[in-house]
Amino acid sequence: MTPGYLFNRLVQLVLILLGVSIIVFLMLRMVPGDSAQLLLGEFASPQELASLRAKLGLDKPLVVQYWIYLRNILSGDFGNSIRTGAPVIGEIMERFSATLELSIMAMGIAIFIGMIAGVISAVYQQSIFDYASMLVALFGVSVPIFWLGLMLIYFFSVRWQVLPMMGRLDMMMDVPRVTGMIFIDSLISLDFEAFWNAAQHMLLPAITLSTIPMAILARITRSSMLEVLRKDYIRTAKAKGMSEMVVILRHALRNAFLPIVTVMGINFGILLGGAVLTETIFSWPGLGRYVVDSLMARDYSAVQACILIFAVLMTGINFMVDMIYAILDPRIRINE
Amino acid sequence: MKKSWFWLLIVCVSFLFISANAFAESGDTLIWGRGGDSVMLDLAQATDGESIKAGIQILENLVMFKKDSMEVEPQLAVSWSVSKDGLTWTFNLRKGVLFHDGTPFNAQAVADSFNRIIDPNHRFYNFGKWKYLSLSLKPVTKINIVDDYTIQLVTAKPFAPLLNNLALWLCPILSPAAMEKYKDQIGMNPVGTGPYKLVKWNKDDKIILTRNDSYWGEKAKIERIILVSIPEPSARLMAIQSGTIDIADDLDPDSITMAKANKDLVVKTVPSINIGYLALNTEKPALKNPLVRQAINHAVNKQDLIQAIFQGLAVPAKNPFAPSIWGYNDDIEAYAYDPAKAKALLKQAGFDTNQVLELWAMPVSRAYMPDPVKTAELLQAYLSAVGIKSKIVRYDWGTYLKKTSNGEHDMCMLGWLGGNADPDNFLYGLLSADAAVTPGASNVALWKNAEFTALVKKAQVVFDIAERAAFYKKAQVIAHDEAPWVPLAHTTTIRVYNKRIHNVPLRPNGLNSFQMVEKD
Numbered sequence: 001m002t003p004g005y006l007f008n009r010l011v012q013l014v015l016i017l018l019g020v021s022i023i024v025f026l027m028l029r030m031v032p033g034d035s036a037q038l039l040l041g042e043f044a045s046p047q048e049l050a051s052l053r054a055k056l057g058l059d060k061p062l063v064v065q066y067w068i069y070l071r072n073i074l075s076g077d078f079g080n081s082i083r084t085g086a087p088v089i090g091e092i093m094e095r096f097s098a099t100l101e102l103s104i105m106a107m108g109i110a111i112f113i114g115m116i117a118g119v120i121s122a123v124y125q126q127s128i129f130d131y132a133s134m135l136v137a138l139f140g141v142s143v144p145i146f147w148l149g150l151m152l153i154y155f156f157s158v159r160w161q162v163l164p165m166m167g168r169l170d171m172m173m174d175v176p177r178v179t180g181m182i183f184i185d186s187l188i189s190l191d192f193e194a195f196w197n198a199a200q201h202m203l204l205p206a207i208t209l210s211t212i213p214m215a216i217l218a219r220i221t222r223s224s225m226l227e228v229l230r231k232d233y234i235r236t237a238k239a240k241g242m243s244e245m246v247v248i249l250r251h252a253l254r255n256a257f258l259p260i261v262t263v264m265g266i267n268f269g270i271l272l273g274g275a276v277l278t279e280t281i282f283s284w285p286g287l288g289r290y291v292v293d294s295l296m297a298r299d300y301s302a303v304q305a306c307i308l309i310f311a312v313l314m315t316g317i318n319f320m321v322d323m324i325y326a327i328l329d330p331r332i333r334i335n336e
Numbered sequence: 337m338k339k340s341w342f343w344l345l346i347v348c349v350s351f352l353f354i355s356a357n358a359f360a361e362s363g364d365t366l367i368w369g370r371g372g373d374s375v376m377l378d379l380a381q382a383t384d385g386e387s388i389k390a391g392i393q394i395l396e397n398l399v400m401f402k403k404d405s406m407e408v409e410p411q412l413a414v415s416w417s418v419s420k421d422g423l424t425w426t427f428n429l430r431k432g433v434l435f436h437d438g439t440p441f442n443a444q445a446v447a448d449s450f451n452r453i454i455d456p457n458h459r460f461y462n463f464g465k466w467k468y469l470s471l472s473l474k475p476v477t478k479i480n481i482v483d484d485y486t487i488q489l490v491t492a493k494p495f496a497p498l499l500n501n502l503a504l505w506l507c508p509i510l511s512p513a514a515m516e517k518y519k520d521q522i523g524m525n526p527v528g529t530g531p532y533k534l535v536k537w538n539k540d541d542k543i544i545l546t547r548n549d550s551y552w553g554e555k556a557k558i559e560r561i562i563l564v565s566i567p568e569p570s571a572r573l574m575a576i577q578s579g580t581i582d583i584a585d586d587l588d589p590d591s592i593t594m595a596k597a598n599k600d601l602v603v604k605t606v607p608s609i610n611i612g613y614l615a616l617n618t619e620k621p622a623l624k625n626p627l628v629r630q631a632i633n634h635a636v637n638k639q640d641l642i643q644a645i646f647q648g649l650a651v652p653a654k655n656p657f658a659p660s661i662w663g664y665n666d667d668i669e670a671y672a673y674d675p676a677k678a679k680a681l682l683k684q685a686g687f688d689t690n691q692v693l694e695l696w697a698m699p700v701s702r703a704y705m706p707d708p709v710k711t712a713e714l715l716q717a718y719l720s721a722v723g724i725k726s727k728i729v730r731y732d733w734g735t736y737l738k739k740t741s742n743g744e745h746d747m748c749m750l751g752w753l754g755g756n757a758d759p760d761n762f763l764y765g766l767l768s769a770d771a772a773v774t775p776g777a778s779n780v781a782l783w784k785n786a787e788f789t790a791l792v793k794k795a796q797v798v799f800d801i802a803e804r805a806a807f808y809k810k811a812q813v814i815a816h817d818e819a820p821w822v823p824l825a826h827t828t829t830i831r832v833y834n835k836r837i838h839n840v841p842l843r844p845n846g847l848n849s850f851q852m853v854e855k856d
Contacts, residue, residue: 047462083375085465085520094539150570158578165575167541171367171562174536283566285373285540293372 005333009322013315020311024304025069029062038300041082073308079301083294088302092287092309097180098168099279099286103271105202106209111264114214118221122229123248133218140215149208149281156204164201166283173197205282209275213267220263224256231255257328265321269314364559366837366855369572369581373540373565376523379505380453380472381464388505388847389585390543390563394436395508395528398427398446399499403841403848406609406661406757408503412441412529418799422494429485433552435511436533443487447479448512450489454479463520471755472506494797496804500756505847531556531851540565557839557854576601576832582855583833583840589647595832602840607651608829609658609754609844611762612704614715614822615781620746622693627685629819632747633671634678635722636822641714645707646825653823655812657762658754660844662801663808668816678722687724695719695726696740696748700733703827704751711824712749740780748780754845759808764792767815783820 028035036052037044044052053059057068072078078088117137121130157165164170168182175185175194183202186194228234229252237247274288287306294302326333374387379395382388398413413427433441452460454473466472475498478490491498501507514527526534529552532545545561564581566572573591576584577598587595595601616623616632623629638652651659654670682689697712698705705711712728719726726747731739740748755761765771769789771779788811795807815821829846836856841848 041465044465045456045462085376085523091539150568150574153571153574157580158574161578165578165580166566166571167564171542171564172365174538280567281571283541283564283568283571285538285565289540289567 078305082299088305095287095290101181105206110210110214114217117218121222122225137215137218140211145277152204209278224259228252228256265317269317272313366558366561367581368563368583369566370585377526378523379508393532394530399503425489436527439513442484443481449509497758497760500758556851604831605828607660610704612751612824619782625685631678631681634674635718637673650825650827658826663759663805665809665812689723692725693746694729696729696745742775743782781820788814
């Protein structure tokens with residue numbers, strides 16, 4: 001990868017984030033009324049208002065205010081929540097670990113099953129498997145998450161009682177939090193029981209959450225593979241007498257990968273933003289519920305911080321997708 | 337090679353299922369499922385039910401409501417008296433009580449817990465936001481420590497409802513050492529004297545409480561309470577059906593019907609202390625005449641409304657507060673649903689049937705008004721059946737409250753959760769002439785009746801309950817005849833729990849300490 005390509009992408013990333021921060025900054029300033037009052041809520045005392053006004057420099061020109069704002073957020077100070085009075089960054093991080101863990105698991109399931117289904121469907125095009133898996137994929141994108149989650153709970157937790165229906169761990173179980181991700185924390189403390197317990201708790205919500213990206217991935221993989229499988233070099237590879245498996249995985253799949261990576265990236269970004277419905281049904285203490293609760297309570301500091309964090313996540317993932325492009329396809333890194 | 341991976345995967349997945357032990361739990365733990373997480377456990381700052389539910393297991397007050405009614409009994413105070421002039425309340429405090437952090441409970445702790453709310457110069461004042469001050473200690477102007485176990489609260493004028501205010505969640509006694517230590521984070525680390533203490537709080541997930549073994553009274557029966565947030569009502573229903581949780585709060589009417597049919601579950605109900613009402617703006621020319629307001633009262637079919645909106649889980653209201661509160665006048669005869677009489681009264685009043693009245697619908701749902709839009713549509717239909725044209729108006733909640741407190745509406749829907757369960761809270765707070773001053777009127781009917789106001793003000797300065805009740809009963813007759821409201825409904829407070837738990841208390845406001853709850 002040329003340093004130029006990397007540099008260009010990094011500059012773009014920073015510019016986008018600055019743009020988002022300006023929009024978020026202006027949003028609050030453009031709401032009629034006193035910004036300090038909005039941030040502290042209607043029950044703030046005059047002293048608190050005065051000290052926040054001074055801290056944000058509300059009597060200074062807008063450019064200076066923006067500079068102060070930028071300096072605060074870069075040092076991790078996103079203000080305090082109106083609802084709880086606690087710093088919002090801590091509240092968000094506490095929930096983000098839950099969302100991250102679930103998203104990774106869901107994305108893992110989606111990639112594993114979605115891609116296998118897509119590849120097999122493409123190789124055995126118009127077979128029973130192809131029709132069946134594409135029908136399932138259609139079901140996957142169109143079934144309401146809400147309904148699917150409740151059905152899974154009903155069968156696996158209520159009827160057959162084989163999987164837990166809510167939370168991240170059994171009620172009585174806990175692991176010392178280091179990263180906040182129980183999978184990792186339980187391994188750090190060598191608590192394998194907690195690890196399995198967490199895996200059980202994660203299975204139903206992760207399956208629920210994976211259906212949409214899985215279905216999209218299956219379809220994209222299939223169509224992208226079909227295109228590549230018709231290329232001359234595949235015929236050449238087969239003619240050389242290479243094994244079917246090697247042709248499909250090394251020659252076809254690698255070339256079919258670009259659109260798949262794009263879709264993976266976008267879907268992972270969406271999952272990281274928090275899945276309100278899945279989190280609600282499975283009582284998962286994630287970011288999606290936090291954002292909705294904050295919006296309902298007009299908790300401006302919390303909402304602002306969430307928007308910024310989503311922007312960072314989204315642009316970060318896009319950046320990574322760009323990097324993977326360059327690794328996969330030499331033409332991209334050379335043409336830049 | 338490929339095959340072995342496949343088999344490994346199968347083995348792993350089966351292990352996942354086989355080893356599922358999510359349903360093993362001990363009889364020493366009560367699991368309590370509810371719709372959302374608490375916001376903060378310093379109850380002096382709390383404004384939401386979920387915070388109060390958890391907080392009252394941890395914190396205690398000077399006085400408290402009895403476990404199944406809204407009558408006040410001693411808690412951290414053993415006795416109290418009021419001076420002849422009605423201005424000084426003297427409380428004798430319980431001795432030998434320790435906070436969870438081991439520091440002693442005494443008059444200084446009460447003074448610090450209260451002064452931080454009312455005295456801007458107190459060193460803890462800026463550690464919190466005292467949003468509901470007007471419902472709690474506002475009448476108190478001074479706090480005197482007489483000795484270690486005697487404290488006096490002084491008010492500017494005699495105010496009998498103060499005792500009920502002190503029983504509200506808004507007046508908890510916290511450890512001064514903890515308030516000093518945690519500063520503005522005391523809400524995340526509450527330290528009180530209650531039967532349970534906070535062990536752990538995973539936000540949006542669970543709160544774990546454990547028995548306070550040095551509790552001053554009878555120790556809690558169950559060792560541990562875990563409050564879990566299960567935001568989706570159907571998931572909450574399935575959780576209690578499967579036995580994963582012991583108590584499920586805030587189920588919707590359909591779920592309650594299903595819970596009633598389940599032989600493992602108990603559905604306990606008591607009438608609540610709230611009220612939902614339609615306020616008629618008595619300053620608008622169209623509604624100035626009491627005959628018109630009585631006609632509107634006759635036009636509304638409350639029974640039908642309760643079936644449609646509350647699915648039967650409410651009782652029709654005839655007075656401005658609920659029958660479960662002392663001083664309720666049950667001799668008053670409710671306005672019967674009688675469209676013909678309504679029409680006759682409108683005719684007698686010379687009501688202009690061509691005018692269109694504005695009917696303001698609340699934009700948010702509350703326990704006392706679960707489906708405001710549908711309620712408004714029903715009310716509109718009832719009114720139109722007797723020849724009153726109306727149009728439904730909506731604003732966002734903040735604007736709605738502001739505009740109604742300015743008296744900009746013709747008719748508006750509102751309600752009251754019941755606060756301290758003193759009739760004063762309803763009659764003085766929501767219907768007196770003092771509360772009808774715009775802007776900021778809480779009497780949104782803007783009804784100014786001198787006789788009524790005089791009665792409820794007299795009841796504030798006498799301290800004998802029977803005497804106060806007599807004033808309130810008289811006042812209710814006036815409010816009935818003058819009809820500034822159409823009182824709609826008092827909802828039913830419900831608690832659904834597994835029959836393996838016993839002694840589950842249920843106060844009309846649904847907020848209880850679970851100290852005496854037992855589990856098989």
